[in-house]
Amino acid sequence: MPSHASFAPLTAPDSPDSPTAPGTPGTASQLDVAGALLALLRDTTTEPRPDGQLEALTLAVAADLPVLLWGEPGIGKTAALTQLAASLDLPLTTVIASVHEPSDFSGLPVIGDDPAEQGVPMAPPDWAVRLVRAGRGLLFLDELSTAPPAVQAALLRLVLERRIGALQLPPGVRIVAAANPRSSAADGWELSPPLANRFVHLQWTHDHDVVVRGLGGTWPRATLPRLDPERLPAAVDFARRAVCGLLAARPALVHRLPSGEARRGGPWPSPRSWEMTLHLIAFATAAGSSRDVLSLLVRGTVGDGPGLELLAGLDRMDLPDPEDLLADPAAAALPERGDLRQAVLDGVVEAVRKRPEQARWDAAWALMVRALETGAPDLVVVPATALASLRRAEWDVPAEIEGLAGAVSLSLRADRATARAAAATRGGR
Amino acid sequence: MTGGPEGALDLDKLFAARLHAARVRPYLATALFALHVVESRRVPTMAVDRHWRCYASPSFVERTSVEELAGVWVHEVSHLLRDHHGRGDRVARERGLHGPGERLRMNIAADFEINDDVFGDGLVHPAGAVRPTDVGLPEGQLMEDYLRQFGLGPRTQHMAWLDCGSGADGLEREWDLGEDGAHGLTEQERDAVRFRVAQGITGRPGSTPSGWKRWAEEAFHPPQPWRVLLGAAVRSATSGSGAGEDYSYGRPSRRSAGVPGVVLPSLRRRPPRVSVVIDTSASVSDAELGSALLEVAAISRAVGGRRDLVTVVPCDAAARIAHPLCRAEGIPLLGGGGTDLRTGFATALRAGARPDVIVVLTDGQTAWPATRPPCRTVIGLFPGRRASRSWDEGDPDYVPDTPPAWARVVDIG
Secondary structure (H helix, E strand, O other): OHHHHHOHHHHHHHOOOOOOOOOHHHHHHHHHHHHHHHHHHHOOEEEEOOOHHHHHHHHHHHOOOOEEEEOOOOOOHHHHHHHHHHHHOOOEEEEEHHHOOHHHHHOEEOOOOOHHHHOOOEEOOHHHHHHHHHOEEEEEEEOHHHOOHHHHHHHHHHHHHOEEOOEEOOOEEEEEEEEOOOOOOOOOOOOOHHHHOOOEEEEOOOOHHHHHHHHOOEEEEOOOOOOOHHHHHHHHHHHHHHHHHHHHHOHHHOOOOOOOHHHOOOOOOOHHHHHHHHHHHHHHHHOOOOHHHHHHHHHHHHOHHHHHHHHHHHHHHHOOOHHHHHHOHHHOOOOOOHHHHHHHHHHHHHHHHHOOOHHHHHHHHHHHHHHHHHOOOHHHHHHHHHHHOOOOOOOOOOHHHHHHHHHHHHHHHHHHHHHHHHHHHHHHO | OOOOOOOOOOHHHHHHHHHHHHHHOHHHHHHHHHOEEEEOOOOOOEEEOOOOEEEEOHHHHHHOOHHHHHHHHHHHHHHHHOOHHHHHHHHHHHHOOOOHHHHHHHHHHHHHHHHOOOOOOOOOOOOOOOOHHHHOOOOOOOHHHHHOOOOOOHHHHHHOOOOOOHHHHOOOOOOOOOOOOOOOOOHHHHHHHHHHHHHHHHHOOOOOOHHHHHHHHHOOOOOOOHHHHHHHHHHHHHOOOOOEEEEEOOOOOHHHHHOOOOOOOEEEEEOOOEEEEEEOOOOOOHHHHHHHHHHHHHHHHHOOOOHHHEEEEEEOOOOOOOEEHHHHHHOOOOOOOOOOHHHHHHHHHHOOOOOOEEEEEEOOOOOOOOOOOOOEEEEEEOOOOHHHHOOOOOOOOOOOOOOOOOOEEEEOO
16 A cells, blocks of 8 residues: 555554664654654745735735636645735635535525425535624635536535525625636636626736745745725725726727637626726725736736726826826926827827917927927927927917927938838838 | 947937837837837847836947838837747746757747848848848747757857847846836736737738737737637536536435435436537548547547547538447548538437537538537637638639537637
């Protein structure tokens, strides 16, 4: 028996012909030595380290949205949940879905004295009773994908309706489920689109450096986000503006069923998942989380495409308002990043185009000069050309235009290069 | 490279080149303008890091023409848009490629991927930009493919100085400002820029080269291997209700002893029956049929190894007989001419016990049943050289039907 053989060093002192100390004290001491070795192995320290995916998980759990962690077996999902439970000060209950029967989640029928009169109550399992009695806790449903379909069906009712048999889980209980990606799941499992739409999908990956450093004795300790009570109203306002602003401009994004085999079982946009997104933006804002964390959450709720569009919209919300810039060009603070700066200048030109007045046109020229003085000149060329084309006959050319001479010569230089390159590539091909 | 006292970086020249690049490649303008220029005397030419900083050597800028610099701009931004550093890291981990030599190979392979299609059409080919044809390789492949096909040797000697920075192959350079340096883009900002470029390309396809169009389509949805998709579709179809392993009230549960008088479900296994209809018409190549048969074998394992429950129906214009898979070696995959898969469906449904799942492997050049068959259907669709092959002399406008909506369709190839 190989399993016995592997324990031979520990049990060897028991055998009569063992050369080492015979009898019980020897066994105890061998086990003590083993215990000491285990204690040494367990003796690890932690170091603070930002962890985006754990922060995203914490925010989704705080927002009381069903989370589904997708990840290969053995990459520390359970360890993350342990840390999350400790930081939220919730007792952790782990249920391995694949070793249970459907009746463990939908309730075991118990026949009383008079079933016809009193009905058959569905008795919940003991862990559920304890959870309800405690009133609060973190329920982790592991290995959702390797459970048989009927068990999965019962579990989904638990996740989505928070009912186990006749028991209703109290609001203080938060639920997180974990599944293996369908490429690695032995029994292959995937969510139907309606179910996928109810979850926040988080891809759980391991960080190579963290694992190596952890096995060396130092595991990361993430500082988890804290909601700031001062920021709650502003966070809700920000989230509503972000989601409504995008959906007003892009009605097609409100509801889009996943098409194609590759995106089945993943997140997709619907009014329900947009509402979840709104909650998540508010939570991430109130916690002061980074855009990277928000990106994980939003893309895990409405999918990559709509999620990225929303994030692009958030970036635009951060840009200065063209009207403010036109009102006081001398004090304008333009973004450092070139592409954002050009987006702002384009917005300024667009604002002048909408309401063309000499004063606004002049202010826009002042902004162009300012952009030229504080950053790369090439990005001023296109907006300045567009601004020049807006000129009315009665408007005088402002003195500021002198300051744009550098951009003009740059543009001419690029023109010459374009002409040379066009000739060269036409001839060369 | 050229020694001697160097002047300051000629930013105007560099920016004029960027403007030229943005004019001839308007869909890359966002990405070009998002790059932050850093003067560096340690880079040989120009290089990028993974945080979207662009390092430029003053002497290189001085001795290179504006139009050539524009080509270098587009080349460097292509490394970042195509995520060569991330892909380089992944390849390094998967294939165990470590050390500066391997990273140089990655840089060269990434350059091959870019250089074979970004130049021309208003953008000159910079002197010294390597192409796959320099080492006798075909054009149009990906970095990962090129990496398998060449080694460092005499033919790559002139490429040894080539260095596009950590943005091209993932290896940190001594001049990198790193994650904490100024003007770097965060991961989310990098995704946002790539997304806006991809959106610009898919929104205005027009004259964009096909290489960039393909990049835009796949930038955020990398294609998944069809074997995984087909396997998942078949497994999902076979594990649905009525087939596969699930609870059944057909026999009492072993737990029933503890709850007298209660009927509990018990775990029972009913392996699904799968019928595989294979299109053997002339429009499907032998190689495609070979890979189809391999998949049949894989499917038979996926449903629990009961080979006797899998039947194969070769089908061209007519399907004559359904063969059990246990005699797969001898199944005559003969055929030719046109296809009518409707007879294949009929044969599969008629054969003995009704199948739980029908898997169809075809190129789609066929008519489909008008009504949904009484079982789940998965269609594996071979890539069609459809436009050229479906041409019919008598009916030039003939377009074959698309697969019906009630089937799950997986593109194979």
